[in-house]
Structures are given as C-alpha cells and as structure tokens.
Amino acid sequence: MSDNHLIKVAINGQEYTSSVEARMLLSDFIRLELGLTGTHVGCEHGVCGACTVILNGRSVRSCLMFAVQAHRQHITTVEGMATEATDLHPLQEAFREAHGLQCGFCTPGILMSLIPFLDDNPRPSEEEIRAAISGNLCRCTGYQNIVTAVKLYVERNS
Amino acid sequence: MKPASFKYYAPESLEEALVLKAQYGDEARILAGGQSLIPAMNFRIMQPTVLLDLNLLAELSYTSSKDSAVLHIGAMTRLSEVEDDPLIADRVALLHESLPYIAHPQIRNRGTVGGNIAHADPAAELPVIALATDSRFRVQSTNGSRWINSDDFFRGYFETAIEPNEILVELEVPFHVTNTGWAFLEVSRRSGDYAMAGIAVLITLDRDYICRQARLVYLNLSDAPLEAKQSADMLVGETLSDELIEQVANKASEEEIMPMESLHATVNYQRHLACILTKRALELAYGRAKET
Numbered sequence: 001m002s003d004n005h006l007i008k009v010a011i012n013g014q015e016y017t018s019s020v021e022a023r024m025l026l027s028d029f030i031r032l033e034l035g036l037t038g039t040h041v042g043c044e045h046g047v048c049g050a051c052t053v054i055l056n057g058r059s060v061r062s063c064l065m066f067a068v069q070a071h072r073q074h075i076t077t078v079e080g081m082a083t084e085a086t087d088l089h090p091l092q093e094a095f096r097e098a099h100g101l102q103c104g105f106c107t108p109g110i111l112m113s114l115i116p117f118l119d120d121n122p123r124p125s126e127e128e129i130r131a132a133i134s135g136n137l138c139r140c141t142g143y144q145n146i147v148t149a150v151k152l153y154v155e156r157n158s
Numbered sequence: 159m160k161p162a163s164f165k166y167y168a169p170e171s172l173e174e175a176l177v178l179k180a181q182y183g184d185e186a187r188i189l190a191g192g193q194s195l196i197p198a199m200n201f202r203i204m205q206p207t208v209l210l211d212l213n214l215l216a217e218l219s220y221t222s223s224k225d226s227a228v229l230h231i232g233a234m235t236r237l238s239e240v241e242d243d244p245l246i247a248d249r250v251a252l253l254h255e256s257l258p259y260i261a262h263p264q265i266r267n268r269g270t271v272g273g274n275i276a277h278a279d280p281a282a283e284l285p286v287i288a289l290a291t292d293s294r295f296r297v298q299s300t301n302g303s304r305w306i307n308s309d310d311f312f313r314g315y316f317e318t319a320i321e322p323n324e325i326l327v328e329l330e331v332p333f334h335v336t337n338t339g340w341a342f343l344e345v346s347r348r349s350g351d352y353a354m355a356g357i358a359v360l361i362t363l364d365r366d367y368i369c370r371q372a373r374l375v376y377l378n379l380s381d382a383p384l385e386a387k388q389s390a391d392m393l394v395g396e397t398l399s400d401e402l403i404e405q406v407a408n409k410a411s412e413e414e415i416m417p418m419e420s421l422h423a424t425v426n427y428q429r430h431l432a433c434i435l436t437k438r439a440l441e442l443a444y445g446r447a448k449e450t
C-alpha cells in the first residue's frame with residue numbers, strides 16, 4: 001500500500017517536481033532521486049550530522065524529514081554553496097587551506113551547519129564555533145582544524 | 159526504504175487535524191518535529207499506519223503572554239524559537255537555561271515543544287522544566303479542550319495523559335515570581351546526548367533570604383520526571399546553609415529518586431551524580447535568588 005504524493009521543491013534554486021512515496025526520507029530523495037550525492041548519510045537517526053541540509057535558512061537533518069514534507073520549501077545542499085560547479089565557496093576554500101577535512105565524509109554536513117550559523121553570527125568565539133558543530137561527528141580531524149578553518153574564514157570576512 | 163509504509167496526511171487547520179485524530183484514534187501518530195518519531199520509524203521500532211503531520215499549522219506556533227503571570231507556547235513552536243525568545247530568557251530563565259542541553263542545534267531547529275513534552279522521555283528536558291515551573295498543558299479533541307497539570311500528565315516511560323483522540327496544543331508556563339532563583343544542570347557523556355542525570359531547581363526567598371518555596375525535579379532518575387517533594391520541604395522556612403544543602407542532597411539522592419540501571423550509568427553512579435548536581439544547583443539557584 002504505497003501512498004504517493006506529488007511534491008514541488010526548490011533545491012539550490014532549481015525547481016524539482018516529483019512523485020514520492022510518503023515514507024521516503026528527504027536524504028534518500030536528495031541522493032537517490034536527484035543524484036545530489038554531496039549530502040551524505042551516516043547513521044540515519046539524527047546523531048552524526050552528515051546529512052545536514054539547509055531548510056528555509058536553517059540547518060536540519062535530512063534523514064529526519066520525509067521528502068513529502070519538503071513540498072513548497074527551499075533547500076540548500078552542499079552543491080549549492082559555490083556559484084559555479086568548478087568554484088569553491090570561501091568557507092570551503094578556508095577548509096582546504098586549514099586542513100579542515102581528511103576523508104571529507106563529514107564535511108558537507110559541517111558546512112551546511114556552519115553557513116546559517118555564520119550568517120547569524122559572523123564573528124563567533126571559539127566556544128560558539130564548537131557549539132555550532134557539536135552535532136556533527138568527524139572521525140578524522142579531531143575537530144581542531146575545522147575550528148581553525150572557520151576562524152580563518154571569519155578573519156578574512158571581517 | 160527504511161520506515162514501513164504509512165498513510166500521510168498534512169491537515170491545513172487544527173480542526174481538520176482533530177477530525178482525522180478522532181477518526182483514526184491510536185492508529186494515527188502525530189508528526190511534529192519528527193526528531194524522535196522518525197528515528198524510531200527508521201529503526202522500525204515504530205510502524206504507525208497513519209501519520210498526521212502538523213507542520214502546516216502555523217496557528218500552533220507562537221509564544222504569547224496575555225497577562226503578566228503566564229506565558230503560552232504553541233505545541234508546534236520549534237525548540238530553537240524558544241531558545242532565542244528574549245521574553246523567555248528574561249522571565250522564565252529556567253526554561254531558557256535548559257534548551258541548549260536538548261540535542262543539537264540542527265535538531266532544535268526542527269524539534270517542537272509539544273513533541274518534546276508529548277514524547278515523555280524521562281531523560282528529556284522540557285517535561286522536567288514543566289514540572290519544576292508547575293506548567294499546564296492544553297489538549298484538544300473534536301469534543302473540546304481541557305487543561306492537564308504537569309503532575310498528572312507524565313505517567314511513566316513515553317506515557318502521558320493524552321487520550322487517543324486528543325492533540326496537545328499548548329503549554330502554559332508561569333513566569334518566575336520575584337526573588338526566585340533557578341538552576342538547570344545535567345551530566346551527559348557527550349554534548350547533546352540524553353543525560354545520565356539532571357536537575358531543575360526553583361527557589362523563592364523572603365526578603366530576609368529565608369526560603370519560602372522550593373522545587374527540585376530530577377531528569378532520568380525515574381521512569382518520568384521526578385519531583386523530590388520531601389527534600390524540597392526541608393528547605394522551606396530555612397536559610398540555605400552548607401549543612402542543610404548537604405542534607406537535602408543526601409535525602410534526595412538516597413531516598414527520593416528511583417534511578418534505573420542503564421548502559422551508561424549504574425544506579426550507584428546515578429545517585430552520586432544526583433547528589434552532586436543537587437548541591438551545585440541549590441548553591442547556584444540560591445545565589446541567583448539573592449541577586450534578583
């Protein structure tokens with residue numbers, strides 16, 4: 001008994017129309033239906049933060065939402081950060097320079113958590129930066145260089 | 159796909175939602191922020207056959223204070239909105255202080271006040287705050303609405319007084335009265351995790367610093383938020399000396415709480431945490447009460 005719904009959703013400024021089963025997670029919709037595989041999936045129960053996307057300007061877990069709930073909403077994924085596919089956003093640039101990633105699995109989720117945070121709070125303290133990424137697990141970096149990367153970006157922006 | 163299939167409704171008015179709830183009863187689960195329900199569905203611990211998504215109901219998302227004594231918070235108000243509300247920070251400081259302990263920022267952006275209360279996890283923060291502040295809850299059905307006091311509301315693990323045809327619509331939180339001190343503290347293994355133990359304290363003093371009223375409510379130290387009434391009564395009519403604080407902490411942690419052994423903490427360890435948290439919270443709340 002599948003329950004399908006027609007949804008219209010704007011992702012990275014592009015309008016998508018699709019028929020989805022009610023039980024399809026937003027993370028699966030983004031990855032499997034749209035092929036935007038920058039959004040990663042780790043735990044699928046809200047703990048790791050790898051699947052974080054921006055919903056109407058706020059960071060949320062895409063594994064804890066159904067795609068049908070994104071109807072008429074605006075979503076940004078990591079693919080929407082830079083203006084061109086070959087460019088990097090200045091925050092991504094800072095991550096590269098400061099060695100803010102190793103395997104990169106956690107990086108899209110961390111970036112999607114940081115963008116709205118830095119919009120609200122362009123000059124955060126180290127403590128605030130750490131609180132902002134406290135819901136994103138990274139198994140490689142030990143977080144130190146992620147914090148350094150954010151500081152580098154903040155410094156350049158001010 | 160991870161969750162089992164279900165029939166999805168996204169009603170556009172509370173009235174419509176109530177009609178659907180009356181029709182489906184227990185079969186229909188409310189989908190609020192989904193931050194507890196969807197993980198449970200992803201694990202298939204829960205397989206509801208019908209979901210009623212309340213996310214289109216802007217009418218349930220608000221904070222308002224029509225009089226000077228209480229604040230009303232709509233069930234669909236996001237936890238992050240409560241966290242950022244300046245009136246709450248000023249007038250219900252205990253609630254404000256507890257919010258950063260709930261999960262992570264991304265989860266608070268989606269999770270709701272109503273969901274946190276209705277889920278009734280003994281390790282959740284808002285049920286503890288609701289009991290400590292003596293808040294009330296309004297539930298509604300097609301038959302009308304009724305208020306439930308927080309000490310009648312929580313019935314044990316994930317159990318509340320909400321009937322199958324009802325929806326939780328609103329929370330009523332009294333503002334702190336003058337000369338009240340507050341403290342919320344907890345210990346968890348990692349930031350954002352559910353805590354192994356926690357406490358909310360509210361104490362109100364007379365002009366000469368004598369305790370007039372005290373509430374001590376514990377998090378995850380029973381199958382529901384637990385109010386330590388006898389321990390709190392020991393404070394009333396007294397000034398809070400170190401000796402008295404020690405006695406109250408011992409009484410509450412040895413006699414009143416009912417911790418359940420878990421993967422993360424033995425009963426002894428939880429009693430130890432409760433004792434230390436009680437002392438710290440009482441000192442903090444007492445100091446703040448003297449300053450206000």
Ligand SMILES: Cc1cc2nc3c(=O)[nH]c(=O)nc-3n(C[C@H](O)[C@H](O)[C@H](O)COP(=O)(O)OP(=O)(O)OC[C@H]3O[C@@H](n4cnc5c(N)ncnc54)[C@H](O)[C@@H]3O)c2cc1C
Binds near residue numbers: 197282324
């Ligand atoms: C990784 C992680 C860590 C977390 N850590 C914490 C933590 O430390 N402390 C904490 O308190 N919470 C924590 N949570 C849970 C989070 O706060 C949830 O958001 C909250 O408990 C439930 O709110 P919700 O709006 O998401 O509810 P949902 O998940 O949508 O619903 C929860 C339950 O309540 C019912 N319900 C919801 N709204 C209503 C209503 N209006 N009327 C009747 N029934 C209703 C639903 O049917 C469901 O059974 C965590 C969650 C995750 C994923």
Ligand code: FES
Binds near residue numbers: 040044046047048062
């Ligand atoms: S995959 Fe969503 S939080 Fe881990």
Ligand code: FES
Binds near residue numbers: 101104106139140141
């Ligand atoms: S860089 Fe590998 S998990 Fe963070």
